[in-house]
Amino acid sequence: xxxxxxxxxxxxxxxxxxxxxxxxxxxxxxxxxxxxxxxxxxxxxxxxxxxxxxxxxxxxxxxxxxxxxxxxxxxxxxxxxxxxxxxxxxxxxxxxxxxxxxxxxxxxxxxxxxxxxxxxxxxxxxxxxxxxxxxxxxxxxxxxxxxxxxxxxxxxxxxxxxxxxxxxxxxxxxxxxxxxxxxxxxxxxxxxxxxxxxxxxxxxxxxxxxxxxxxxxxxxxxxxxxxxxxxxxxxxxxxxxxxxxxxxxxxxxxxxxxxxxxxxxxxxxxxxxxxxxxxxxxxxxxxxxxxxxxxxxxxxxxxxxxxxxxxxxxxxxxxxxxxx
Amino acid sequence: xxxxxxxxxxxxxxxxxxxxxxxxxxxxxxxxxxxxxxxxxxxxxxxxxxxxxxxxxxxxxxxxxxxxxxxxxxxxxxxxxxxxxxxxxxxxxxxxxxxxxxxxxxxxxxxx
Amino acid sequence: xxxxxxxxxxxxxxxxxxxxxxxxxxxxxxxxxxxxxxxxxxxxxxxxxxxxxxxxxxxxxxxxxxxxxxxxxxxxxxxxxxxxxxxxxxxxxxxxxxxxxxxxxxxxxxxxxxxxxxxxxxxxxxxxxxxxxxxxxxxxxxxxxxxxxxxxxxxxxxxxxxxxxxxxxxxxxxxxxxxxxxxxxxxxxxxxxxxxxxxxxxxxxxxxxxxxxxxxxxxxxxxxxxxxxxxxxxxxxxxxxxxxxxxxxxxxxxx
Numbered sequence: 001x002x003x004x005x006x007x008x009x010x011x012x013x014x015x016x017x018x019x020x021x022x023x024x025x026x027x028x029x030x031x032x033x034x035x036x037x038x039x040x041x042x043x044x045x046x047x048x049x050x051x052x053x054x055x056x057x058x059x060x061x062x063x064x065x066x067x068x069x070x071x072x073x074x075x076x077x078x079x080x081x082x083x084x085x086x087x088x089x090x091x092x093x094x095x096x097x098x099x100x101x102x103x104x105x106x107x108x109x110x111x112x113x114x115x116x117x118x119x120x121x122x123x124x125x126x127x128x129x130x131x132x133x134x135x136x137x138x139x140x141x142x143x144x145x146x147x148x149x150x151x152x153x154x155x156x157x158x159x160x161x162x163x164x165x166x167x168x169x170x171x172x173x174x175x176x177x178x179x180x181x182x183x184x185x186x187x188x189x190x191x192x193x194x195x196x197x198x199x200x201x202x203x204x205x206x207x208x209x210x211x212x213x214x215x216x217x218x219x220x221x222x223x224x225x226x227x228x229x230x231x232x233x234x235x236x237x238x239x240x241x242x243x244x245x246x247x248x249x250x251x252x253x254x255x256x257x258x259x260x261x262x263x264x265x266x267x268x269x270x271x272x273x274x275x276x277x278x279x280x281x282x283x284x285x286x287x288x289x290x291x292x293x294x295x296x297x298x299x300x301x302x303x304x305x306x307x308x309x310x311x312x313x314x315x316x317x318x319x320x321x322x323x324x
Numbered sequence: 325x326x327x328x329x330x331x332x333x334x335x336x337x338x339x340x341x342x343x344x345x346x347x348x349x350x351x352x353x354x355x356x357x358x359x360x361x362x363x364x365x366x367x368x369x370x371x372x373x374x375x376x377x378x379x380x381x382x383x384x385x386x387x388x389x390x391x392x393x394x395x396x397x398x399x400x401x402x403x404x405x406x407x408x409x410x411x412x413x414x415x416x417x418x419x420x421x422x423x424x425x426x427x428x429x430x431x432x433x434x435x436x
Numbered sequence: 437x438x439x440x441x442x443x444x445x446x447x448x449x450x451x452x453x454x455x456x457x458x459x460x461x462x463x464x465x466x467x468x469x470x471x472x473x474x475x476x477x478x479x480x481x482x483x484x485x486x487x488x489x490x491x492x493x494x495x496x497x498x499x500x501x502x503x504x505x506x507x508x509x510x511x512x513x514x515x516x517x518x519x520x521x522x523x524x525x526x527x528x529x530x531x532x533x534x535x536x537x538x539x540x541x542x543x544x545x546x547x548x549x550x551x552x553x554x555x556x557x558x559x560x561x562x563x564x565x566x567x568x569x570x571x572x573x574x575x576x577x578x579x580x581x582x583x584x585x586x587x588x589x590x591x592x593x594x595x596x597x598x599x600x601x602x603x604x605x606x607x608x609x610x611x612x613x614x615x616x617x618x619x620x621x622x623x624x625x626x627x628x629x630x631x632x633x634x635x636x637x638x639x640x641x642x643x644x645x646x647x648x649x650x651x652x653x654x655x656x657x658x659x660x661x662x663x664x665x666x667x668x669x670x671x672x673x674x675x676x677x678x679x680x681x682x683x684x685x686x687x688x689x690x691x
Contacts (some may be wrong), residue, residue, distance in 0.1 A: 072508055072511055079483055083484075088370060
């Protein structure tokens with residue numbers, strides 16, 4: 001998901017750790033000053049940080065079309081949506097900060113490649129239909145993961161997710177709304193919509209990460225309630241939800257093997273190309289270089305602004321003290 | 325934040341770099357339109373209190389959530405300690421207000 | 437409501453709407469790239485306000501024109517010489533300081549104009565201005581604070597802000613130059629006489645710039661040609677190639 005392949009630390013078997021696990025099992029929320037296993041803290045910092053980075057980097061592929069939006073209303077909606085992503089990144093960084101890491105520190109780890117963001121944002125947005133596909137598929141996949149995370153065990157993360165889910169409710173709809181307009185539009189628009197689905201289908205399936213049925217990391221994270229479902233569960237749910245939506249649009253999911261399986265009550269579908277996924281994670285996706293370069297440039301170009309405003313605030317504070 | 329990297333031990337130490345000069349963290353409290361008390365809604369960074377209020381307006385009232393904003397620098401908040409055994413770390417003393425019985429955020433912020 | 441030439445009224449409304457259209461577009465270019473998350477979000481709010489105002493101004497302009505053109509038609513299907521925004525707002529973003537200086541200089545003028553327009557003899561215009569003025573009061577507070585903070589920040593931020601002011605100051609005068617359209621609007625009580633707003637603008641802007649430790653450059657020279665449409669800068673055309681591209685490439689499609 002936005003936090004793909006987060007490596008989980010293991011628990012220790014101290015008395016504190018046992019009591020901690022009992023609190024989680026009882027549905028209690030863990031708060032920043034509570035005792036927590038070192039592994040829980042580290043895993044959360046990784047996961048929340050990666051989630052926050054994904055929101056921020058995720059501004060770029062959609063931001064790519066704000067200045068080319070076809071109508072004033074579309075421009076306003078898209079801008080508001082991308083702005084929300086900045087807000088969501090901000091909430092998540094704040095949640096991570098309660099664990100004892102600062103936002104600037106997390107930012108630097110993103111910028112120098114020590115921390116990752118979701119693979120999906122390394123794919124290009126080439127036509128206006130991509131704005132529809134991203135909202136429909138990418139936000140749709142993200143919501144699948146974020147809704148259960150509202151119940152996660154760590155209080156600040158849970159509260160951030162509640163706020164994010166509330167705000168995100170319009171994101172997927174605006175994407176689908178774009179797709180409906182395109183699918184019902186001119187032949188060129190419909191072709192554009194199909195083309196966007198063709199390109200974004202498998203990268204969207206990759207968002208859930210490779211199968212983690214047997215992963216020890218995943219088991220620990222689920223016991224700690226910082227991961228609520230397996231990757232495969234969520235991917236299946238996403239496919240089952242999305243296929244009828246594609247049919248409604250009159251678009252074809254680019255998977256010849258796609259077939260309803262009565263027995264399991266869900267679709268059978270083709271796995272994405274996991275080699276491609278690992279290449280993207282390694283930095284070889286179509287836009288990895290551009291995305292990181294854009295974030296680095298924004299951060300470097302903004303330094304004088306951050307320093308300038310802080311210097312002014314400090315001057316004023318000194319004057320204020322002197323006046324008192 | 326006394327020692328961030330102790331909370332993130334697999335992060336390479338960056339002691340060779342000068343200490344970060346970051347914008348302070350502020351806690352934001354908003355009173356909605358229904359006459360209820362100010363409620364903690366989240367945090368943000370700002371160079372001073374005036375910009376913190378403005379940033380809070382831009383960040384936390386994008387959907388007409390509030391009519392009155394309070395901000396306080398996180399390090400100035402005092403709070404009670406949880407009754408758990410001694411903390412393994414002393415994480416950000418500044419952020420203990422996040423205790424749930426104190427600042428529970430409802431599912432629907434509109435119901436503030 | 438006083439009688440006024442409808443073509444002149446259309447022209448006036450295009451000036452208001454094109455200013456917000458072009459500036460809103462420029463500000464939206466920052467999305468995802470601002471110096472800090474809080475500024476990114478704040479800039480988007482400003483852009484969203486300006487886009488909303490554009491829809492109202494150009495929507496009314498289309499009605500007044502009476503040829504069935506919508507706000508989108510006016511925004512997406514006119515060419516450079518039909519645009520009526522002042523040159524200031526079409527200037528490129530430059531660095532963040534240049535963007536905020538441009539914003540502040542425009543906001544200060546915009547607030548003065550909208551405050552007066554809220555008392556317009558034309559009810560529709562008064563209603564739009566009454567809504568917009570609340571948004572712009574906040575814009576100018578925020579841009580003014582930022583100009584002060586950066587002007588009186590570090591030596592680097594001071595130098596950058598002074599450079600931005602030197603670059604943009606010669607575009608201020610155009611906002612106060614009047615022509616036959618302005619005269620007709622003032623006479624009909626629709627819009628203020630722009631010349632009467634200058635003194636208060638100078639006091640307002642002068643106060644902020646002094647606090648920012650910045651110096652207004654000497655000289656009375658002013659660039660002109662945007663609001664009349666006679667001669668825009670080259671920047672506007674490039675902006676339109678992006679903004680209008682989809683509508684031009686796929687004529688007649690709905691989005």
